[in-house]
Amino acid sequence: MHCGAISLEKLARQFGTPLYVYSADQILERLRIFQEAFGDRDTLVCYAVKANSALAILALLAAHGAGFDIVSGGELERVLAAAPDAAARVVFSGVGKTPAEMDFALESGILEFNVESEAELHLLADRARRLKRKARFALRVNPDVFAETHPYISTGLREHKFGIDIRRALAIYKSVAGNRWLEPHGISVHIGSQIRSADPFGAALERVYKLVRQLDRAGIPLQSIDAGGGLGIDYHGGSFDAAAKIHEYAQALDEALAGYAGRLLIEPGRFIVAQAGALVARVLHVKRNGKKTFVITDAAMNDLIRPALYQAHHEIVPVRPRAGKPRVVDVVGPVCESGDFFARDRNLAPVVPGDLIALLDAGAYGMAQSSNYNTRPRPAEVLVEGRKARLIRRRETIADLLAPEILTSEK
Numbered sequence: 001m002h003c004g005a006i007s008l009e010k011l012a013r014q015f016g017t018p019l020y021v022y023s024a025d026q027i028l029e030r031l032r033i034f035q036e037a038f039g040d041r042d043t044l045v046c047y048a049v050k051a052n053s054a055l056a057i058l059a060l061l062a063a064h065g066a067g068f069d070i071v072s073g074g075e076l077e078r079v080l081a082a083a084p085d086a087a088a089r090v091v092f093s094g095v096g097k098t099p100a101e102m103d104f105a106l107e108s109g110i111l112e113f114n115v116e117s118e119a120e121l122h123l124l125a126d127r128a129r130r131l132k133r134k135a136r137f138a139l140r141v142n143p144d145v146f147a148e149t150h151p152y153i154s155t156g157l158r159e160h161k162f163g164i165d166i167r168r169a170l171a172i173y174k175s176v177a178g179n180r181w182l183e184p185h186g187i188s189v190h191i192g193s194q195i196r197s198a199d200p201f202g203a204a205l206e207r208v209y210k211l212v213r214q215l216d217r218a219g220i221p222l223q224s225i226d227a228g229g230g231l232g233i234d235y236h237g238g239s240f241d242a243a244a245k246i247h248e249y250a251q252a253l254d255e256a257l258a259g260y261a262g263r264l265l266i267e268p269g270r271f272i273v274a275q276a277g278a279l280v281a282r283v284l285h286v287k288r289n290g291k292k293t294f295v296i297t298d299a300a301m302n303d304l305i306r307p308a309l310y311q312a313h314h315e316i317v318p319v320r321p322r323a324g325k326p327r328v329v330d331v332v333g334p335v336c337e338s339g340d341f342f343a344r345d346r347n348l349a350p351v352v353p354g355d356l357i358a359l360l361d362a363g364a365y366g367m368a369q370s371s372n373y374n375t376r377p378r379p380a381e382v383l384v385e386g387r388k389a390r391l392i393r394r395r396e397t398i399a400d401l402l403a404p405e406i407l408t409s410e411k
């Protein structure tokens, strides 16, 4: 099994396991399809940093014209470290921005704050006044559109913590119309993640565009509509036509925005990086307990929590397939929790201790959601560019993990 031209066995030998491996070519290919899918429409793809925030990946995307959707001051630090001139292409989302984060973003000159409550808008105005820097804002509206996905990652309903009820937005824009520190710049929406159908995106955008027209009539013209992220991939393998999916999505947005001449922002995360990444792990033991067979790997839920957290499916394949019939097994890690599994009752080609397996489609929300639970150092990360592979994050050491701790109180 290979990533681009490079064998995963070779990478595992060189960098050890567990190991995240990403294909730069696939990441850039997905970015390009999004960038070109809207034809002549003025579009900015603001990659959702949370999906995979590796500096090398941010730098790669920035070099090819991407903007960024961030949700913390930390993510802004990352973007600026990777691409110091990208601030003007950054949108800042999130329901709980602190005053310090707002100040940092104002001073950096980001494109837009996606504001999620009236209280946040007032805080933003206050920070902008203190710094004497006008804040460009968009209200993140909640369109009350249902999108089929896991409940933990659905966001577009009134009962969710996200956004502002779309029925209240007009009044809020009007209420701050005269504020010299707030510039009504856009409007934003994000209905959830891993949404497979294009329809809910279109439905949400229709509602948003209607509001934009109302605002226009009220003398509050906006520069941009931010359609958020959320387009889902196929985690079950088989053939997947990514370009067709993106075009279907673009068409749904375009139809909803017929007649709209302003700028379109989109915030895809998963769709750009998920399928470009795999987590490579080594089989430690194959163990039978009663009727069950467990394949125990050196990767665990701390390295990739999606199966444990969302019952998410990731395809698992032996890196060098052996002859023999597949067996029904659970693939698990060494962490002391029954929730530490990658797959349950999965048909897996035969593996023996020492073999490598690859957990596929792990480029998004894999490393980004990893932890040190059980005092496990996090994996190394490798980026494959053409015929070259390079380490973009070294494996953590136990010394890294212990470094911030204080054992004795010194007087």
Ligand code: LLP
Pocket: 048, 051, 069, 093, 094, 153, 190, 192, 193, 194, 228, 229, 230, 231, 267, 268, 269, 270, 271, 306, 310, 364, 365, 369
């Ligand atoms: N924009 C906003 C405001 C978001 O909250 C998100 C994701 C995105 C864009 C990017 O969504 P994407 O295109 O990646 O679906 N950890 C979960 C996914 C959480 C998504 C959170 N928000 C998972 O592993 O499935």
